Amino acid sequence: MENLSQLTTEMRMEDIELDTLSSLEIVKYMNEEDKKVAFAVEKELPKIAKAVDLITEKLNNGGRLFYIGAGTSGRLGILDASECPPTFGTDSSLVQGIIAGGPQAIMQAVENAEDSVELGREDIEKRNISQGDVVVGLAASGRTPYVIGALQEAKARAAATITISCNANDKISKIADVAINILVGPEVLAGSTRLKAGTAQKMALNMLSTGAMIRLGKVYGNLMVAVQATNEKLRERVKRIIMETTNVSYDTATKLSEQANGDATVAIIMAKTGLDAEAARNLLANSNGSIRKAIN
Template sequence: MAEKLKELLTEWRNPDTENLDTLPTLDILKKLNLEDQKAALAVEKELDTVAQAVDLVVQAFEQGGRLFYFGAGTSGRLGMLDAAECPPTFGTDPSLVQGVIAGGLSALVEAIEGAEDEPDLGREDVDKVGVKAEDVVVGIAASGRTPYVMGAMEEAKRRGAKTIALSCNPDSEMSKVADVAIAPVVGPEAVTGSTRLKAGTAQKMVLNMLTTASMVRMGKVYGNLMVNVQATNEKLRERVKKIIMDATECTWEEAEKLAEQAEGDARVGILMKLKGISSGEARAQLNRVGGRIRQALEN
């Protein structure tokens, strides 16, 4: 095992932080901040492959497929987080984007390290969630070699699903299985081997891109406005009003009335104002174009 770890760039010792424990607080933070900046630059170099991955996801969504994240430890938690944010942000069904973590839901709040060593558990979890040929499976592992994730990707591939690898080591084992391999190479961590740091930051950035760009392509965003947001609390109800106001250049008072008539659906309120139609007709027009507000406006 030690020999294998020595081969992984994410497990190397970082020469820039070898004296980390001797520094005052502010200097520790400066070192961490400098390392984090490398994450964004590493992701920038992978944008072409991220775009390929987004295209796979959009194609799957258009064909009735779903997006699954499989990971262990920090990588699994990041996948679960990104999946959980899609329904409130984009108004999607919870089944459209799903996160699966080695060890199950309890692994979200406590470390279940042994689960990541079992490829069969990955295969079993693929079966449990019912991955099909029209779906896309993203395997997330900073090392690029986590057995649980490898098992999940191999089983998904056997079922005909498209697979995407997200790791922070070049030429990883996962990349050889995947249809698209995304590998932001962030280098050694500030604390040796602690991939919850800049490797985790880079992974989260890529996951944000995968779902956000895919949802934009699917018409869940109008301009840069979160028009499918679900108004489930006071803050989000106020956000719906502001979205309507920004999209239509109406007054706040008018946005309040439109939001009420639209029952909290910003898209409906926007269509009502811009096309001078009732809430019922706005909903009907949205239904005819699969909820894509720009298409409804242009028609």
């Protein structure tokens, strides 16, 4: 039986009686620890940037991005994946989150799912992951059997592998093309890796997906030009984006948005080139979805 007490993420930070503190004292204590997370992430920026480059390369060549984890780590991967279609206008199959125990485990823990190496392998096999894809293994401890099995299977299929953990002496790094180790130290609530470790993983995931999408041309300047106008708020955002990038009036932006069926990328190209919607859409397609390349 492995001695988990040696893992940083399982250690007790100090002998403090949390249950005797006031609410303000508790949140101040947590806030002081949370301040350390960004500095821990900062130390891993070169590796995170390398991972962004790897993801960009794979997606640019028709591959897919998979996040895989158990418990909190798995839920964070699913959260990041689910945000990509509305934010960047991607197909839901491009970035996918996989959690030990399946969809049921998103809301409720599935007993022993994370302990199965074979289940991790099966979940990779089910999705026909191959050489063109990239798999990001998420495990705060760095040694979750489910994640190890998934990474081993991904590696056997020649997929690119990236790992994110919060322990120095982790196991998953040994299976990674790029290993990201964000050392946030013990948790305020001993062993509760949904706290600092979870925050660190979320910050890294934000960088991986956002960085890759920027590199793929899904962003123009610092605007979410590929956002899907699925409700009134987002329809108005599309108009504002058109106005900010082309200096047209609100009425003109509204007309351009309508002609482009709510696609800000197409509307911006129309405004900057004088093309109609169909020609702008073809130009965008020939530029791999990058507005800047299309306009240039």
